Amino acid sequence: MAIKPQVRWPIADESTPDLVLEKFAPEQTYKTRVYSALKHAITNMDIYSTNEATWLDERQLSERLGISRTPVREAIAMLEQQGFVKSMPRRGIIVLRKTKREVIEMIQAWAALEGMAARLVTLKAKDSEIAKLRPLFDEFGETHKPADYLSEYSSANIRFHQTVVQLAGSQVLAEMTENLLLHVRGIRQITIGRDDRASQSIVEHRAIIEALEKRDTELAERLSRDHTLNLADYVEQHSEGLFD
Structure with missing residues (x-):
């Protein structure tokens, strides 16, 4: 009796080597929600009615939102990339006014x-x-x-x-x-x-x-x-x- 060759099905990593999926992390969800909340709050500020700088405090933001500082820090980083805020060492986070x-x-x-x-x-x-x-x-x-x-x-x-x-x-x-x-x-x-x-x-x-x-x-x-x-x-x- 002829022996049939064994069929070897490709595993996921071999058939789709470029597809890398990671589990969703709760921290990512918090980051997105914090980002949206801060972005909404910042864009509704009347920052052009006064010449005084507007400052944000990471610790106070985390306390008001009732979450850890990590998602707040990550959300601030996203907002900084988009030009809404800028982190100033030893001073805090300033809301940017455009020229x-x-x-x-x-x-x-x-x-x-x-x-x-x-x-x-x-x-x-x-x-x-x-x-x-x-x-x-x-x-x-x-x-x-x-x-x-x-x-x-x-x-x-x-x-x-x-x-x-x-x-x-x-x-x-x-x-x-x-x-x-x-x-x-x-x-x-x-x-x-x-x-x-x-x-x-x-x-x-x-x-x-x-x-x-x-x-x-x-x-x-x-x-x-x-x-x-x-x-x-x-x-x-x-x-x-x-x-x-």
């Missing part, structure tokens, strides 16, 4: 990306999705002017820009715009209340929405890009007291 030039360049990059987002919305988004934009500003009018309700309008403004990017359906674009928007939102919140910019802003927003609803691709892209570039121009010309 005027850095802010302008970020806004310009954001304008290009958001213009592309508007283009993609006209090509890919459903009518029901685009319809989410107009209600963001429905409450504002002659009896509820943006200039008189700046906090509310500023929140609606941020949601508008975030929604446009979301409706574009591009994960890469969303990731690229996220940190840019977070870095410049403090400047946007301050400047929106100057020179009645809020009144002009809502007019521009509604024009963008109309172009998106009509799926006028070229117009939507141009209006969206120019709307954001207007902020860059304003910062260039009227940024007294905002930067060191």
Whole structure:
């Protein structure tokens, strides 16, 4: 009787030598959660309304969050890589304020990306999705002017820009715009209340929405890009007291 050759099945490491998987560690989950919490808190700070530095203390952060200092330290390292904070030896962690030039360049990059987002919305988004934009500003009018309700309008403004990017359906674009928007939102919140910019802003927003609803691709892209570039121009010309 012939002896059949023994079949040797490849083990996982041999068949997929480049695939290295490690078990999830609880510490990694904490790090991600701490990172998100700190990032949200930092980007909501009004750091441009004063010239004084804003400092964070690692020990106090860990105590307030009720966790060990390790995930806090790791989250701080991630935020430092993204330019939100900087660790200063023997002094603590300082929340970074961008220079005027850095802010302008970020806004310009954001304008290009958001213009592309508007283009993609006209090509890919459903009518029901685009319809989410107009209600963001429905409450504002002659009896509820943006200039008189700046906090509310500023929140609606941020949601508008975030929604446009979301409706574009591009994960890469969303990731690229996220940190840019977070870095410049403090400047946007301050400047929106100057020179009645809020009144002009809502007019521009509604024009963008109309172009998106009509799926006028070229117009939507141009209006969206120019709307954001207007902020860059304003910062260039009227940024007294905002930067060191």
